[in-house]
Amino acid sequence: MNAKENIWIEVIQQLNTNELPNQHLLDQLSTEERELIDALQADKMISNANVLINKINQDKAWNRIQTHLQVKTVKLIPALLKYAAILLLPVMILAGGIFYYIKNNEPVALNIAKLNPTDHNRATLVLADGSAVELSDNANKQLAKVAGTCITNKNKELLSYKQDGVASEKQVFNKLIIPRGAEYKLALADGTTVMINSASVLRFPVNINATDTRNVYLEKGEAYFQVAKNPNKPFVVHANGMDVKVLGTTFNVNTYTKTTRTTLVEGKVEAKSANNQIAILAPNQQAIFNQQTNSLTKTDVDVLPYVAWANGKIVFEEATLDEVMDQLSLWYDYDVDFQSDKIKQIHFSGEIERYSDIKVVLNIIEQTGGVKFSIKNRRIYVDQR
Structure with missing residues (x-):
């Protein structure tokens, strides 16, 4: 060979x-x-x-x-x-x-296809010693006590860190890995909450209050942060060439593509690129770092389409079918094959309940978009009607 x-x-x-x-x-x-x-x-x-x-x-x-x-x-x-x-x-x-x-x-038409449901409550916690814990197998269970912090998994949807003693001065890091088709909520020991999206990895300190700066690392994917206020300890998200610094605020960071986007819901953030460009964001603004051109730009946006996922919805505003199916592929853990490039450019606007059965979502698109779907295993084939 x-x-x-x-x-x-x-x-x-x-x-x-x-x-x-x-x-x-x-x-x-x-x-x-x-x-x-x-x-x-x-x-x-x-x-x-x-x-x-x-x-x-x-x-x-x-x-x-x-x-x-x-x-x-x-x-x-x-x-x-x-x-x-x-x-x-x-x-x-x-x-x-x-x-x-x-x-x-062979692929079968959507109306007769039997689709396996997607289990959205899945995640793997990697502890500081490298051992891995499947959270879907350990519901409502205290997992460990590390560096003065209790780690508890609640209802297969929330991983909670709570300081329960004197925090160690040396920071100890854990990593939360979210597979495609899932999401998980994280409560850090400082009171910050993070919703972590499908196909994402977040690395964070167990004892987050141990140092003067609260640093977390979005290694891939997307996360929605609601940061607990602490004027003495800035909170910094490091994400693919962009550092987002806040004191207390709500914002979204997306690294799925070759551009890293920070979208501000409330408060104020400073976005800084690896080459020291800086953008100060007010609510309803977005910082975009292009990794290919090393440029950082700021723009006004409607935040809803960028943060709706954290509230159980997917919102499209004149999105191409290619973009729509990319989102559905991530959320429902299906691969997608287009039978022609032309249909990728069909545009859609609308709001979809994120927890709907994927068959319901595909039916809506079929009825409004002049396309048809067929299914084989966990692969969706898209063709013109």
């Missing part, structure tokens, strides 16, 4: 170790390779596939050893045939099962 042909193997190996596959690798997969991997995931056969890959690699290594030792071919034929039969049997069974799965699971 050449390097290009090995990409699908790398993806399977990453999935087998519960890693999020590298996006650069995923972008290089063919449609057939993607369907194969989707089918393996749906049938929970990633582990089996990885075992077969390892066997195939061992087989190649064995052949190289035989060649290097210059063993006579006539003696190898019976043994190799026997080995090949043992090796290929599970491969053929697996391939046959995948072929049957794909052929009998």
